[in-house]
Amino acid sequence: MELLQLSQKSDFETVQIPLPSSKSESNRVLIIDALTEGENQISNLAEARDTQTMINLLKTNPPVFDVLDAGTTMRFLTAYGTVTNQKKVMTGTPRMCERPIGILVDALRAIGAEIHYLNIEGYPPLAIHGLNEQTTNQVKIRGDVSSQYISAMLMIAPILPMGLELELEGKVGSRTYIEMTLELMRNFGIAYTWEENRITVKHQSYQPSTFSVESDWSGASYWFSLLACADSGTLFLKGLKKDSLQGDSAIVEIMDRLGIRSTFEKDGVLLEKQAVKGLETYDFTHCPDLAQTVAVTCAILGQNSIFTGLESLRIKETDRIFALQEELARFNAQLKEIEPDVFQVIPSVTMPHEVKIHTYDDHRMAMAFMPLLTKTQVIIEDPSVVNKSYPSFWKHCQLAGITTQQL
Numbered sequence: 001m002e003l004l005q006l007s008q009k010s011d012f013e014t015v016q017i018p019l020p021s022s023k024s025e026s027n028r029v030l031i032i033d034a035l036t037e038g039e040n041q042i043s044n045l046a047e048a049r050d051t052q053t054m055i056n057l058l059k060t061n062p063p064v065f066d067v068l069d070a071g072t073t074m075r076f077l078t079a080y081g082t083v084t085n086q087k088k089v090m091t092g093t094p095r096m097c098e099r100p101i102g103i104l105v106d107a108l109r110a111i112g113a114e115i116h117y118l119n120i121e122g123y124p125p126l127a128i129h130g131l132n133e134q135t136t137n138q139v140k141i142r143g144d145v146s147s148q149y150i151s152a153m154l155m156i157a158p159i160l161p162m163g164l165e166l167e168l169e170g171k172v173g174s175r176t177y178i179e180m181t182l183e184l185m186r187n188f189g190i191a192y193t194w195e196e197n198r199i200t201v202k203h204q205s206y207q208p209s210t211f212s213v214e215s216d217w218s219g220a221s222y223w224f225s226l227l228a229c230a231d232s233g234t235l236f237l238k239g240l241k242k243d244s245l246q247g248d249s250a251i252v253e254i255m256d257r258l259g260i261r262s263t264f265e266k267d268g269v270l271l272e273k274q275a276v277k278g279l280e281t282y283d284f285t286h287c288p289d290l291a292q293t294v295a296v297t298c299a300i301l302g303q304n305s306i307f308t309g310l311e312s313l314r315i316k317e318t319d320r321i322f323a324l325q326e327e328l329a330r331f332n333a334q335l336k337e338i339e340p341d342v343f344q345v346i347p348s349v350t351m352p353h354e355v356k357i358h359t360y361d362d363h364r365m366a367m368a369f370m371p372l373l374t375k376t377q378v379i380i381e382d383p384s385v386v387n388k389s390y391p392s393f394w395k396h397c398q399l400a401g402i403t404t405q406q407l
């Protein structure tokens with residue numbers, strides 16, 4: 001097991017962090033690009049492994065689409081392979097084959113697709129046999145498991161001969177990601193309506209256009225957390241915009257409560273320290289990828305916060321609730337379920353001289369616990385796990401003056 005030691009440091013002089021591009025925006029524009037007749041001008045695609053996997057699969061078009069551990073790549077390419085009438089096997093890592101996909105497969109079957117499960121009903125691997133004829137444009141889809149199924153259906157909707165009327169059922173989580181999908185579709189010429197729980201996309205063509213992918217707000221969250229936990233300093237995060245398509249820009253309002261003032265400038269955002277106002281409660285339903293960052297920050301800052309909207313965390317790269325509970329305990333903090341789906345962060349009272357963090361094949365576990373280095377020496381197990389979304393993360397830590405050493 002590779003180990004990376006991060007030395008304790010708590011002052012960050014004016015440091016500029018370049019940030020990676022958003023993998024969520026990148027993976028959407030790649031699908032849209034593949035469905036556009038004509039040339040798009042797309043820049044700043046993400047270096048994330050999830051995006052590079054998508055680029056390679058679209059370019060080489062092998063009979064087996066192995067998406068590794070990339071959820072969006074699995075869900076978006078399943079819909080793409082179907083609408084482009086291809087025969088494909090969709091597979092991924094063992095964990096990917098434990099992440100549910102039945103809701104998307106049912107929606108695709110409802111419009112006439114032939115898809116078979118190759119192992120366990122409701123989970124990858126899958127065999128796609130394409131879509132010969134669209135049988136209906138009326139589809140009901142649950143919104144409470146993953147928004148990625150909805151985004152996948154929406155992006156192929158204009159290509160369907162009958163278009164699509166998607167009725168969202170029940171609670172809709174990660175809504176900001178659905179909005180991102182529709183905004184990007186609009187950027188490439190697609191008209192849609194979203195009235196109450198019904199999204200309608202008529203049959204139409206994607207129009208060639210330009211798009212520059214923004215920096216990644218989920219990746220930015222770790223830098224907000226670092227400064228919030230530090231004694232002093234300022235950070236400048238490049239390439240972030242105030243009007244972002246990414247719901248994880250909610251980190252600005254969360255960190256305003258946890259001691260960070262954000263000032264938007266022409267080419268990014270300046271982070272400065274301010275007094276902690278306190279985060280009593282936060283609902284992560286629409287920004288689930290921020291939960292680990294904020295849990296660790298609250299645990300370090302002595303904030304007894306209540307978290308809700310964490311349901312989807314159990315089916316991501318790992319069971320993130322379990323992983324957080326185990327790793328927070330290593331510095332005597334807790335994430336306690338005080339009622340069904342209501343969690344309380346119980347902060348650390350004593351900090352060990354060194355903390356070793358297990359990362360569970362989850363990039364966000366490695367990155368979310370990095371700010372612990374403001375209080376103690378940290379050892380991160382399997383540091384290359386960050387490659388999924390942020391391959392240059394440790395290099396950027398060095399830019400911030402953090403000493404990293406492979407053990």
Ligand SMILES: O=C(O)C1=C[C@@H](OP(=O)(O)O)[C@@H](O)[C@H](O)C1
Binds near residue numbers: 147173288
């Ligand atoms: O559409 C997207 O780009 C994503 C949607 C979210 O997943 P869920 O919709 O499954 O919550 C998020 O957690 C994931 O990192 C990226």
Ligand SMILES: C=C(OP(=O)(O)O)C(=O)O
Binds near residue numbers: 289317
């Ligand atoms: C959940 C994530 O990604 P995905 O679902 O696309 O694998 C993530 O990046 O935190």
